[in-house]
Amino acid sequence: MNLYWLVVIVVVYLSVIGYLGYRGFSQTKNSADYMLGGRNIHPYIMAMSYGATFISTSAIIGFGGTAAQFGMSLLWLTVFNIFFGIFIAFVFFGKRTRRMGLNLDAHTFPELIGRRVGSPFIQRFMGLIIFVIMPLYAAAVLIGASRIIEGLLGVPYIYSVVIFSILVAAYVILGGLKGVMYTDALQGSIMVFGMLVLLFFIYTNLGGLVSAHTALTNLADLVPEGLKAIGHQGWTASPGLGTPLWWIVYSSLVLGVGIGVLAQPQLVVRYMTVRSNRELNRAVLIGSVFILLTVGTAFIVGSLSNVYFQRELGEIAIVVAEGNSDKVMPAFIREAMPMWFGYLFMLVILSAGMSTLSSQFHTIGTSVGRDLYAGGELTKDHKRRRELLITRIGIAAGILFTVFLSLRMGAGVIARATAIFFGVMASSFLAPYFASLYWKRLTRKGAIAGIVSGIATAAFAFLFLHGSEARVFGVAAKLFGRETLLGGSWSFVDPLVFALPVSVVFTIVISLVTSVEDKELVTKSMKGM
Template sequence: MSYGMLLFIALLYIGITVYLGWLGYQHTKSSKDYMIAGGEVHPYLMAMGYGSTFISTSAIVGFGGAAAVYGMSLLWLTAFNIICGVFIAFVILGTRTRSMGAILNVQTFPEMLGVRFRSKFIRTFSAIVLTVSMPLYAAAVMIGGARFMEQALQVNYTAALLIVAFIVGAYVMAGGMKGVLYTSAFQGTLMLLAMFLLMVLTYVKLGGITAAHQALTSLADKVPASLVEQGHMGWTAMPETGSILWLYVITTLVMGVGVGVLAQPQLAVRYLTVKSNKDLYRALAPGGVFILMMTGVGFTVGALSNVFFNDKFGKISLLMAIDPATNAPNIDKIIPLFITEAMPSWLGYLFLLTLLAAAMSTLSGQIHAIATSVSYDLFKSSRGDKGQLKLARYGTLFGFLVTLLISFILPGNIIAIATAIFFGLCAASFLPMYVSGLFWKRATVPGVTWGMVVGTVVYVFDMLFMHTKEATIFKVSQLILGKDTIAGFPWNVIDPLVIALPASIIVTLVVSLVTKPMEQSHIDKCFGFQSLRNQETTNTLNR
């Protein structure tokens, strides 16, 4: 490895990132600039900012590693990500969010929900859920970037974590949303280029598309017996319907993340950064292509890594990624190892920057969301706009430190699991309330309040006491009850979202229908009818 060349490329990348962060700082003059970039962002910047915040090292490293274990079945997640995460998100939720956000003059996701329902509790509870859960997801992203740096550069894992965290924390603290979007557009473009090259070179390495997939299919007899017992039927086939792996792949990885993206606060706020709904439509194409390349290529290459490792070392990917510290497989190491072993060194350099870009772009959006929730929704400054801007930067420091601390605590094999937890919790807590606020005029404050609380409580309880994947990590059930989980099959495998989201929806609907509707004048204002009626009255008087 040419460390001189790698150092030059890394310094060039960091230099560009720092410059764009500084540019964001120069253009950040108010709290509105810091929160939503002034609300006049170009569609391409918005699409790249949205996509690179959505897709991170958790998708490329964590879920790519998961695809190396579970196979092409994860491509269903790519389909869900494009349908839900781009088309439904932009065309249905995004346009209404942008319009309502402009009418209500709001700058954060919790603020929009709180103002829409005239409830300080809703705003505060939403901000608390976001502030408590987001660092877990951010830590997973930080771990993904650090793991690849550790593998590619052979540097200490702790040092890698500190490097990633420091760079991101610095430019988010300085440039706010503008710094986030400027750097994310650059990083997203770099990610697109690298993933395209990775796809092409992987197929070239394995003898072409047809040969690669046929070789992967023929490896079905290499599946470990423990996975076969759980329903694994090969890397090009879906797990056996109803099996442990089928329930995990479908309910946790596909549904949990594919549906959970619709209620991501750090993504929803992106809709407020553009000046018209037409700009959201213009962002559809680059946003869709970006998600397709990031997840589709990542999951495909992850599965195909089994062919390369089997041909070269006689082992499947899972058995190549043994962690010396635990002497157990760590799927978070599979993609970094594949890049190091299978790809030319120059792509390894480029991919190192790509994963750093993926980590930094997502982390910047996450830490920005934590900062605005803490500084704006929970502890709003009474010292005017300049005081609010200063407080927001303190909030960024808080998010940065908490995320870094969690990164040191979390165990291995955590990236995909932590991502699914955050996505699922957001869907259970926010999605019924978010959709009701945007489209259902009959939704009431008690209805959405109880729906949000019930969704959150049910999800957290299921995660800590029933679902085996998380219960065995957090060990709350073991500590209190003396056993890993209180549920048997299939409830210990079905993702908490499958139970918590319907519970949240039902409670929101039922309680709203039996409680007093909100004032019509407020509903008219939220849905843009009040200004229309005022204009009609003015026209009548003029006539």
């Protein structure tokens, strides 16, 4: 690629983003009416903004690479992404979240749950969990973006991480831009366009939909022995039932990420910024098409890249990527796509990475300042200044920790890191969150029990049951002399499968055996529902 042209394109892109941010800035600063105008946004803008925050380089680069390795059974995740991540999220979670956010004047996810049951402890505890674990997901997104810079420009990985993180840090600190949905919407539009080109290219290049899929089916004999041993049966086949790969694909990736999206703190706040339920209804339409074209394309192209690489280079994708699934998509863009697309894809990646990372760092900052430190209670000026300071220190610490993780984590980690984060969020927050919205009998103690039991079970499973993390931590090995307490395929079952039911049971049972602490608060929370 021509570095000169790339720099010109990127500078123009950043200028447009900056201009949109400045426009949003000058508008929203003026008065409360303008602020309200900020909420009165077109559903296209809302859906694109949600989509750009939801779908990141993790999905496109990380999960695209995972699809290249494991095959098209990953399309089940896209089905879940659309059904749960858009339809269920907007219709059954979004509308009530929006209303409750207004009723309780809540501005973060922990604040919503904390105020619903009148518990600053919940707000603080949730803030702490998010602050500690969110950098893992941010690192997954940062790695995805950095692998593209490395793959397309040949910049060493370590520099790619530093360059992209400085870019995002400047983006967050100088402007925030978080609430300016127009920038997100522009980024979402660029993502859709770029991925649409990619989808069109792969199917036309491989002779159409049916012949491309048939060619991929015919490669089944080339599945590496290591993958065959854990249940891989070809790229257009589901892994063998109950095999380790079956559990990896369906429990961690499809279920964990597919359901986990419902309890994402950075997405929950998005519902609160729409004006009415009508906008959420309309956004279902746009959001579903957005996910189909971005994630669906990434998984299809990732899988089919095996056919392309086999024809052109005589190797399957993961071999071309030197065994690192995170490098498959960058290698495909570099080898298969015309030069102009490389430039376009850089913008797709900048968009996908920046929109998600900025909302992640924003969430990290508010989780430590507003939720953990202030517990949503402080109003006095001198304390507000301290909250402000702690929020910013939190963002800086979050960015540094993310960069550290990005440099330390090994190859092919994007999908795993994402799945861990999504799984932990669902395990600990989903049951109390759903109950907060729909169940008047939820008590403070029930909500606390649901969150604490969920996170404790997940932590236990990561340390003692789930092989890939238990091996890294080594606690089970030290205490019991074996890597995990579960044998065979069971050590591949995602912690979410244990932790979410535990959290559901604790939320329900403890609520039923205790009484609602503040009935007026319940009425206030559910006003207008």
